[in-house]
Amino acid sequence: MRPFNPSRVVLLLGSVQFIQAQTTNVSVVVPAAAPSTTQEIPSTHISFSIEQDRWPDWVGTDSANQFTLNALNNLKALTGTPPKIRVGADSEDHTVWSPTVTVVEAEFPPFSTITPYPEATSITVGDGFYQLSKWLPSGTIMTWGVNLGLDNATNAVNMAKSIMKAFGTSAVKAAGVTLDLIEVGNEADLYKNNGLRPSNWTQAQYVTDWENIAGAVVNATGLKPGTGVGIQGCAFAGQGFTPTGVFNDGLLTSAPGKVIRQISQHRYSAAFCSGGDFALSSFMSKSSIRSNLTIFSADVAEVKSKGFPYVLGETNSIACHGAPGVSNTAGAALWVIDYTLQAAVQGMSETFFHEGIGYKYNFLQPISLNRSITDGSTLDPPQAPHVMPAYYAAILVARAIGTTGKATIAELSISQSNISGYAIYEGGKLVRAVFINLNAWLLSSTGTRPSVNIVLSFGSNGPKTASGRRLIISHADDTSGLTFAGQSYETSNALVNGTETLQTIALANGFSLSSTEAILLSFN
Ligand SMILES: *[C@@H]1O[C@H](CO)[C@@H](O)[C@H](O)[C@H]1NC(C)=O
Ligand SMILES: *[C@@H]1O[C@H](CO)[C@@H](O)[C@H](O)[C@H]1NC(C)=O
Ligand SMILES: *[C@@H]1O[C@H](CO)[C@@H](O)[C@H](O)[C@H]1NC(C)=O
Ligand SMILES: *[C@@H]1O[C@H](CO)[C@@H](O)[C@H](O)[C@H]1NC(C)=O
Ligand SMILES: *[C@@H]1O[C@H](CO)[C@@H](O)[C@H](O)[C@H]1NC(C)=O
Ligand SMILES: *[C@@H]1O[C@H](CO)[C@@H](O)[C@H](O)[C@H]1NC(C)=O
Ligand SMILES: *[C@@H]1O[C@H](CO)[C@@H](O)[C@H](O)[C@H]1NC(C)=O
Ligand SMILES: *[C@@H]1O[C@H](CO)[C@@H](O)[C@H](O)[C@H]1NC(C)=O
Numbered sequence: 001m002r003p004f005n006p007s008r009v010v011l012l013l014g015s016v017q018f019i020q021a022q023t024t025n026v027s028v029v030v031p032a033a034a035p036s037t038t039q040e041i042p043s044t045h046i047s048f049s050i051e052q053d054r055w056p057d058w059v060g061t062d063s064a065n066q067f068t069l070n071a072l073n074n075l076k077a078l079t080g081t082p083p084k085i086r087v088g089a090d091s092e093d094h095t096v097w098s099p100t101v102t103v104v105e106a107e108f109p110p111f112s113t114i115t116p117y118p119e120a121t122s123i124t125v126g127d128g129f130y131q132l133s134k135w136l137p138s139g140t141i142m143t144w145g146v147n148l149g150l151d152n153a154t155n156a157v158n159m160a161k162s163i164m165k166a167f168g169t170s171a172v173k174a175a176g177v178t179l180d181l182i183e184v185g186n187e188a189d190l191y192k193n194n195g196l197r198p199s200n201w202t203q204a205q206y207v208t209d210w211e212n213i214a215g216a217v218v219n220a221t222g223l224k225p226g227t228g229v230g231i232q233g234c235a236f237a238g239q240g241f242t243p244t245g246v247f248n249d250g251l252l253t254s255a256p257g258k259v260i261r262q263i264s265q266h267r268y269s270a271a272f273c274s275g276g277d278f279a280l281s282s283f284m285s286k287s288s289i290r291s292n293l294t295i296f297s298a299d300v301a302e303v304k305s306k307g308f309p310y311v312l313g314e315t316n317s318i319a320c321h322g323a324p325g326v327s328n329t330a331g332a333a334l335w336v337i338d339y340t341l342q343a344a345v346q347g348m349s350e351t352f353f354h355e356g357i358g359y360k361y362n363f364l365q366p367i368s369l370n371r372s373i374t375d376g377s378t379l380d381p382p383q384a385p386h387v388m389p390a391y392y393a394a395i396l397v398a399r400a401i402g403t404t405g406k407a408t409i410a411e412l413s414i415s416q417s418n419i420s421g422y423a424i425y426e427g428g429k430l431v432r433a434v435f436i437n438l439n440a441w442l443l444s445s446t447g448t449r450p451s452v453n454i455v456l457s458f459g460s461n462g463p464k465t466a467s468g469r470r471l472i473i474s475h476a477d478d479t480s481g482l483t484f485a486g487q488s489y490e491t492s493n494a495l496v497n498g499t500e501t502l503q504t505i506a507l508a509n510g511f512s513l514s515s516t517e518a519i520l521l522s523f524n
Helices: 006-022 052-059 066-079 089-094 128-135 153-168 170-175 188-196 205-220 243-248 284-296 297-305 332-345 390-401
Strands: 024-029 045-052 087-089 095-097 104-105 121-127 141-146 179-182 230-236 261-273 309-320 352-353 369-371 378-381 407-411 417-424 431-437 453-459 466-470 505-506 512-514 515-523
Touching: 045 052, 045 179, 045 309, 045 390, 052 087, 052 089, 052 104, 052 128, 066 390, 087 089, 089 095, 089 121, 089 141, 095 153, 121 261, 128 153, 128 170, 128 466, 153 170, 153 179, 153 390, 170 407, 179 205, 179 261, 188 205, 188 230, 205 243, 243 297, 261 284, 284 332, 284 417, 297 309, 309 332, 332 352, 332 390, 332 407, 332 417, 332 431, 332 466, 352 369, 390 417, 390 466, 390 515, 417 453, 431 453, 431 512, 505 515, 512 515
Parallel strands: 024 453, 045 087, 045 352, 087 141, 095 121, 141 179, 179 230, 230 261, 261 309, 309 352
Antiparallel strands: 104 121, 369 378, 407 417, 417 431, 431 515, 453 512, 466 505, 466 515
């Protein structure tokens, strides 16, 4: 605490007036009643996809990983429902089940500066592996992957039966964790590039292979169309194979195809597999965020016309575990907010953010790390479990969705190229809004930090005041030190620290939003 100094206060007031004079006014029309274009935004809109090889580290083995549990329960407290969890990904196609393994045996390649935490090359699991699902928060809904890459029906059936068995155990039942979907094969459109299939393997051959393996799984586990555990379809990486394409090849009319309950596609905005230099500012771009999602528009429409929910079943900023200076930064938190809310507006019901151990794009690092996530250098002492900047995005979005389970969302039309806004409705009535200023304020930025003054108009009967919760970021390229509504989650146990600070906003005057800042308004 500094001693009180009146001359300092005067100076500060002077500079505030100067900043105000520089500020651009941005007028935004906010419909007080839900427009017809609103889309549902489920409580689980931000969910997680876990790389299967280190699932036991993530969730806990002999007891729950308390850090993970707290981080997930924070989100559950804000929406009433914990995030959904999908386990699988690349490792899903490198896993075999064995009757003699208790939990897991995995082999990992050496690490490198580009990939400090590489994925396992082979994973052998036993029944205990799937039963670790009991350590997730009560109410968690899961998707588990089985191996299509190996093209071995016996192994796929072994995995699926072990998954079904886990969810029938008293421990998993008592935990209140349920199995929703089984996914047969991860990113099968890449098999022809990664050696799991010949280089001339086609989408039509995929459909035949999938029907063989998924058909055996469905037969052995007794999955039925329309009820109980279902199948997640597609899970493609790129645009080589598409939902529309495999539907045309007859996927849905096959016996296992009739058990499909949801369609998933994956998206990363770039790839760091061989390293590279990515500009954070290219991610903090309203137009790039939209163009990365609208590539799916035709498939979303096709999938929904068939009556299936459409999800980004695996997504994050930059493939191959993220890029330093982008994925691990505060700017990425703003990217997550705009990306997920935009995905909802585009009709995607969930966005499953991919997580592993030591990945640069993780929302949380759930165990202590003895190697740097950015270059693999030794951390001595090791770094304790901690949340990363993107976690704050999940908190803000969870609070924006709220606890009713009935929220809908519409994008607001904003003339500024890097400022986005969304309105949230419940029962057709405006309840909240989110504004994001994506203009990058970096450690290298100089001069006065720019801001805009956002002035809302509602037509008649609009709210007069709002409570504001700000996501405060010092610099877009910071990797820690964020606060949301004055509170921090950067604690040893992921439990929130500090007193919540709400700003009362008289809407007639508008409110300021600095470059690299987001605000959640709750209307009174
Ligand atoms: C912004 O609007 C306020 C009144 O709402 C006005 O005083 C100010 O001059 C405007 N600023 C600019 C740059 O137009
Ligand atoms: C298929 O998997 C089963 C069970 O893991 C194994 O016994 C069998 O050898 C595999 N078949 C082939 C052709 O690899
Ligand atoms: C694909 O390539 C293999 C050789 O790798 C060949 O035997 C097969 O006939 C090819 N299939 C098609 C459909 O061209
Ligand atoms: C599944 O069972 C049906 C009915 O017994 C059988 O016709 C079909 O060939 C089986 N599918 C697979 C892939 O084993
Ligand atoms: C929007 O942000 C992107 C990335 O920082 C930048 O390239 C672009 O110039 C910005 N647009 C405006 C109008 O400032
Ligand atoms: C996706 O976003 C990245 C990063 O902003 C950008 O470089 C790329 O061009 C975008 N891709 C598409 C298809 O819009
Ligand atoms: C780092 O941790 C891993 C386990 O997470 C351990 O196997 C390894 O020996 C540790 N390395 C050092 C240098 O302590
Ligand atoms: C909570 O924040 C205060 C003030 O920044 C700090 O002194 C304290 O150590 C924090 N507590 C925890 C549990 O992180």
